[in-house]
Amino acid sequence: MAPRIAVLGCGYWGGNHIRTLNALGALQAVSDANPDNAGRFASQFGVPAVPVEELFTRPDIDGIVLALPAQFHAHYATLAVQNGKDVLVEKPIALEVADAESEVEAARANGRVFMVGHVLRFHPAFEKLLELVQAGALGKIGYVHSHRVGLGKFHTENDALWDLAPHDLSMILAVTGEEPSVIRGEGAALLDHLSDFAHLHLEFPGGIKGHLFASRLNPYRERRFSVVGSKGMAVFDDMEPWGRKLALYRHEVWREGNHWDFKSAEPEYIAVEEAMPLTRELQHFLHCIETREQPRTNGREAISVLRILTAGTVRHPRQD
Structure with a gap:
């Protein structure tokens, strides 16, 4: 049962x-x-x-x-x-x-069991992207960036950073395997005192750098997570249909004498299972209850995410 x-x-x-x-x-x-x-x-x-x-x-x-x-x-x-x-x-x-x-x-x-609802960690496209990273398919990871923008939802307590960024920060932490040592936040409040636009700039002890942009007051929707490595780049784009959600770019960049040269490659679309992330998340929760395993998205990770949100929050004066 x-x-x-x-x-x-x-x-x-x-x-x-x-x-x-x-x-x-x-x-x-x-x-x-x-x-x-x-x-x-x-x-x-x-x-x-x-x-x-x-x-x-x-x-x-x-x-x-x-x-x-x-x-x-x-x-x-x-x-x-x-x-x-x-x-x-x-x-x-x-x-x-x-x-x-x-x-x-x-x-x-x-x-x-203490599990956190970072549901995009259970998206099949992200799971496959993480497999590529861990298998070394992208080489040495140097940069991770995430854009999550659109119109709404508007909250009276949480700004764009706190509402939209936790999922992306969870994915960034999974890719880097460590908390950032440098966190710099920028924000802009148009409607009231809460940031409607938020940027986070991150630096990690292992040398990886990262960037996150979240907006709830944007004219178009974007749900894109990119990882840049020495051998290739991968993009998880949740706005694309299933067959194109995960793209691998085997771009090449090299130095010749006093200048850099490069060769771009067409995207290779990586097949992923079509499944609802929330279903997979809750299946994992049930599994952890039955086996007493540590959840993939556990309390330690949630605290790390909260530390980043706190450090990157920009306070704005209340508008009358």
């Missing part, structure tokens, strides 16, 4: 978790501070709507997915693991590094 999972938070992304867990045969209950929200999903999927204050002591629940505003994650994740529940916490897991460290430590002390 699959582990029995409850979802706390029946908003947009919580609804996706609910539908996916139901398809996997693992949905046990739903809960929300607004009983009407939970009631709608409970009726649709034939599971109980459990009041929040009762959720954590239910003996028929093995794990809880937390899809809440970030300021509530640390409190409820700690409550869950202290009551013997494994957790998948959506990003970001907290708004303060100290709170993130506290909830992760609580999970460790209570022997519970």
Whole structure:
């Protein structure tokens, strides 16, 4: 029997978790501070709507997915693991590094699985890109850059960096294998005091440099993640159809005398499995509950992401 999972938070992304867990045969209950929200999903999927204050002591629940505003994650994740529940916490897991460290430590002390919802780590195209990197197909990695821009969504608590960048930072950390030693953030706020545009410039101890651009006020959508190595370059473009989501460029660059020369190559499109990242993420969560393995996206990584977000945040004066 699959582990029995409850979802706390029946908003947009919580609804996706609910539908996916139901398809996997693992949905046990739903809960929300607004009983009407939970009631709608409970009726649709034939599971109980459990009041929040009762959720954590239910003996028929093995794990809880937390899809809440970030300021509530640390409190409820700690409550869950202290009551013997494994957790998948959506990003970001907290708004303060100290709170993130506290909830992760609580999970460790209570022997519970603590997984973070960095869903793009489970995208088949990124998984294949990471395989190319680790197999040395791109040679020595020198630069990683990510662009995630579009129009909306607008939040009153999180700026573009905190809302859009965690997934990309998770992928950057997976490629580099280490935290950056230098973090420089730039931001621009057009609507209020929160950055609508955010740049991060990163330098890593091993010599890799990186750049991230996130915007929620952009005229076009872009979801592109690129890795540049000495033997080739790879691009994961999530706006492309499945057959073109991962491209490998075997460009050549060399020095001749006092100048550099190069030869460009046509992209080689790498075949990847067509699968929903959220399904694969939740399958991994269920697997970790059953085997007690450390999740691919664990608390340590989430704290690293939070440190980068904190260091790269630009504060703007409030606009009247």
